[in-house]
Amino acid sequence: MNTTTAEALSVALLLLVLAGAVIRPFGLPEAVLAVPAAAVAVGSGAIPLEHAREEAARLGPVIGFLAAVLVLARLCDEAGLFRAGGAWMARVAAGRPRRLLGAVFALASAVTAVLSLDATVVLLTPVVFATAARLGVRPKPHVYACTHLSNTASLLLPVSNLTNLLAFAASGLSFTRFAGLMVLPWLVAIAVEYVVFRRWFRGDLAAAVPVPDGAGTPPLPVFALVTVVCTLAGFVVTPALGIDPAWAAAAGALVLAVRAVARRRMTVRAVAGAAGVPFLAFVLALGVVVRAVVDNGLADVLGRIVPGGTGPAALLGVAALAAVLANLINNLPAVLVLLPLTAPAGPGAVLAVLLGVNIGPNLTYAGSLATLLWRRIVHQHEHDVDLKEFTVLGLLTVPAALGLAVVALWGSLYVLGG
Numbered sequence: 001m002n003t004t005t006a007e008a009l010s011v012a013l014l015l016l017v018l019a020g021a022v023i024r025p026f027g028l029p030e031a032v033l034a035v036p037a038a039a040v041a042v043g044s045g046a047i048p049l050e051h052a053r054e055e056a057a058r059l060g061p062v063i064g065f066l067a068a069v070l071v072l073a074r075l076c077d078e079a080g081l082f083r084a085g086g087a088w089m090a091r092v093a094a095g096r097p098r099r100l101l102g103a104v105f106a107l108a109s110a111v112t113a114v115l116s117l118d119a120t121v122v123l124l125t126p127v128v129f130a131t132a133a134r135l136g137v138r139p140k141p142h143v144y145a146c147t148h149l150s151n152t153a154s155l156l157l158p159v160s161n162l163t164n165l166l167a168f169a170a171s172g173l174s175f176t177r178f179a180g181l182m183v184l185p186w187l188v189a190i191a192v193e194y195v196v197f198r199r200w201f202r203g204d205l206a207a208a209v210p211v212p213d214g215a216g217t218p219p220l221p222v223f224a225l226v227t228v229v230c231t232l233a234g235f236v237v238t239p240a241l242g243i244d245p246a247w248a249a250a251a252g253a254l255v256l257a258v259r260a261v262a263r264r265r266m267t268v269r270a271v272a273g274a275a276g277v278p279f280l281a282f283v284l285a286l287g288v289v290v291r292a293v294v295d296n297g298l299a300d301v302l303g304r305i306v307p308g309g310t311g312p313a314a315l316l317g318v319a320a321l322a323a324v325l326a327n328l329i330n331n332l333p334a335v336l337v338l339l340p341l342t343a344p345a346g347p348g349a350v351l352a353v354l355l356g357v358n359i360g361p362n363l364t365y366a367g368s369l370a371t372l373l374w375r376r377i378v379h380q381h382e383h384d385v386d387l388k389e390f391t392v393l394g395l396l397t398v399p400a401a402l403g404l405a406v407v408a409l410w411g412s413l414y415v416l417g418g
Contacts, residue, residue, distance in 0.1 A: 010041060022372055030369075037285065066280065069116050070116070072252050078265055082127045095135065107124065109190055113160050117153075120153075125378070129381050139383060146374065151358055155189060158179075163354060170343045187408075223259065234252070235248050298337060319353070323357070327364045331368045334356075335353060356402065360402065362393075363395065
């Protein structure tokens with residue numbers, strides 16, 4: 001296959017895969033189009049079989065980690081951790097919508113950082129709907145906070161987002177070093193989001209409501225909470241011992257799974273289903289298709305425009321490019337494309353890519369798979385999402401959060417070294 005044909009076919013396959021993920025015809029899993037597209041890319045010669053194998057080997061450990069975290073989050077939900085979180089938000093709010101927004105920000109940021117953005121979108125968003133209904137407040141500010149924070153608040157830890165797992169592998173950083181460099185950008189970006197939300201939704205947050213009684217408050221699932229804390233500690237300890245952190249995630253998931261099955265609260269089949277095998281297949285197939293696009297010219301084009309160095313201007317340029325690319329082709333393909341181009345410049349450039357692909361998707365629906373999934377959940381609760389309002393809110397938050405987070409990252413690199 002000649003270069004022009006291979007390039008055209010690779011781009012067409014990527015657009016097909018992304019369109020399938022956005023539209024999901026007949027409600028089919030994302031993998032239904034992605035896997036055949038990857039097969040076509042390999043079978044047609046658009047990507048050599050050896051390159052496809054390399055990509056699968058690179059993504060394999062990341063996908064295993066993702067599967068373990070998805071199972072862990074689902075088991076935490078089964079144990080009642082999210083219901084307890086909803087009760088906590090209601091108590092903190094005490095009938096005040098502004099306080100509820102603060103509680104949602106705190107809980108969503110913590111859930112996203114520790115249990116990944118998927119847990120915030122899939123498991124916490126319905127709890128926020130239920131909590132808002134229980135308090136009699138307008139759900140819009142709090143539900144919008146879930147989708148924004150599922151992206152923005154995923155900056156902190158390597159386990160918070162699939163993009164982070166990919167970047168973590170390319171950065172050469174330890175778990176604690178990664179978190180140390182990202183904690184200030186994480187706090188700054190969340191603070192910007194909170195300030196904008198308080199102003200933009202001030203009308204929705206103005207009215208006080210009756211304080212609900214504490215009847216029916218679910219107990220805190222201590223076993224699940226302790227397991228999550230131990231798992232998080234495992235993420236820190238295992239790299240120092242030369243063990244892949246995925247084993248810590250798998251251990252936490254196994255502990256909760258054994259308990260849930262023994263108590264007959266879940267079946268083995270349900271636990272296995274929580275791993276989201278079709279989605280994992282989609283991630284692997286998408287990686288192969290993106291590699292085909294990169295091999296057939298995209299890397300050369302981007303290589304000429306990716307800023308070099310790790311100064312403030314260079315970091316801002318990398319982050320802005322990553323944000324734009326995330327909104328054009330989705331954040332997961334964007335990070336797969338940009339990591340090989342920025343990794344030679346050091347961990348600072350890699351982390352700048354993360355700022356772009358994690359904050360940037362709040363600008364459009366198609367920026368991240370999490371946002372697309374959030375839209376479906378919102379519609380299931382018969383709540384409308386206005387495209388104009390979503391976009392304007394993104395324009396108010398993304399540039400400010402991205403710019404200030406880049407400054408914070410540069411400061412962290414200057415102080416801690418990178």
